[in-house]
Amino acid sequence: MIGTILETIGQTPLITLPNTNKADEGRVLFKYERYNPGGSIKDRAASYIIAEAERRGLLKPGGTIIESSSGNFGISLAMIGAAKGYRVLILVDPKTTPANLALLKGFGAEVIVVTEQDDSGSYHKTRISLANKLAREMEHAFRPDQCFNLLNSDAHYKSTAREIIEACPAGLAVFITAVSTGGQLGGISKYLKTFAPEAQIIGVDAVGSAIFGGHKDAYLIPGIGLGWTPVNLNMDHVDRAYKVTDEQAFLTARVLARHEGILMGPSSGACALVALKIAQELSPDQQIVCMISDGGERYIQTLFNDEWMEQQGFATAADIETLRTMARQLQPWSMRPADHANYRSDLIESLEVPDTTLLMNAELQGREAYHSGNSLYLD
Ligand SMILES: Cc1ncc(COP(=O)(O)O)c(C=O)c1O
Incomplete structure (x- = not known):
């Protein structure tokens, strides 16, 4: 090809x-x-979310992509940003390997290492809330938000x-x-x-x-x-x-x-x-x-x-x-995983999940309901 x-x-x-x-x-x-091409499965969700953000006018030429990622999703976004001409800012943590940091930088992304641990001893919550804060403060910023954006799983569904x-x-x-x-x-x-x-x-x-x-x-x-x-x-x-x-x-x-x-x-x-x-x-x-x-x-x-x-x-x-x-x-570990589900809808508020995520999710769920039962794919 x-x-x-x-x-x-x-x-x-x-x-x-x-x-x-x-x-x-x-x-x-x-x-x-x-x-x-970015070396991992994350290329799929990253390219899909960016394309959907462009289609909805949430990401425009000259915009900045901001994301929390321990590596692969960030690398995919950095590659896409390089290919499409966006500035990319990635929040990583101390577990991110030197090789991943080098790849992020190789694709021209700016990297912030978040060292503060959250209450579970990992960096997920601290990384996500800082990414949300930066996206709110920065003009023309778009947060793909792989953790709360349902387009992430939709990419794999499709x-x-x-x-x-x-x-x-x-x-x-x-x-x-x-x-x-x-x-x-x-x-x-x-x-x-x-x-x-x-x-x-x-x-x-x-x-x-x-x-x-x-x-x-x-x-x-x-x-x-x-x-x-x-x-x-x-x-x-x-x-x-x-x-x-x-x-x-x-x-x-x-x-x-x-x-x-x-x-x-x-x-x-x-x-x-x-x-x-x-x-x-x-x-x-x-x-x-x-x-x-x-x-x-x-x-x-x-x-x-x-x-x-x-x-x-x-x-x-x-x-x-x-x-x-x-x-x-x-x-x-479990033959009935649903019994151990530990959803945290309170995090949507406490981590200040971006409006763009909620908007994309609402639209996806509306479309899904509309198409249910008569279509293999959502569009
Ligand atoms: C190497 C690798 N394996 C598995 C996963 C888990 O995939 P998901 O975030 O879609 O659950 C990730 C996510 O970052 C990953 O980078």
Whole structure:
């Protein structure tokens, strides 16, 4: 194809695991989002929200995009800003890797590192409220607001989910992905519950995160988790939840690089471990699609650095059998995730969610009601 860089977003491949996924098990397919031009799945929601903001006149030439992001969403916005000529301001936190910071700056974004922790020990709330404050104070600013903007999950409802179903004409038994803003899991599960209701939906969180309830604690897996259940995710659509430890996530990503030749980040390592577990419970005619949200290059200084792994007290290598045993021993966190939903509508007021988000959400929900039952897609 010939087109702009933004036209290469989406249509990512499904990849098999010939060495770790055995022939007598369910068939694991990795939806490999590294092939998006910004290197992660976040290109999809970022490009969709920016296009919708332009269409509504909320973002105009000369405008500034302001967002809170630990990395990938910010990188996608920085790439889009560079391609379309917008100023981009990203609020990150100390967990953001040096590689991500360099990429943000490489695309010309301005970066603010928020170091104040919120009441759950993470940086989500402090990052979001500062981004909202800056967007209010700055002229011609637009906040994509991946956390509260329902267009985040809508992007996946319209693109990622449809791609998955089109690529699995023989049926889909299980879908697995990680959760933070709930964009991917929310949008894809909503689509699958309508158009592939036989598919079981599994959400993956970090031990220490509270999206599916449980105690809150510090964890190292970037891009995953939140201190509450995100509005983009309808928990009624999730059939099962797993929580994965830092070491399990990092080690799985390393083993799959070494034994499958597939690079991925730690959040994808967490999902891959769950996918290998589920494969052991299924038969070869059953397909499991597992999102691999980004590639491994952005974690060279952490995940793929032996010294860093040792400093955390993590094993640096394992063989395929050790990985398969680790998968077998994994226990579900919840078989009824909806019982643990922890929505925080009070945050809309306390974090001062922008009017533009509420406007976009209202319009989306109105359109959705209008189209329900007679259309595959919202427009
Ligand atoms: C690498 C990675 N995996 C998973 C996720 C979770 O996706 P979502 O925010 O759509 O829930 C993110 C989000 O930032 C991410 O960057």
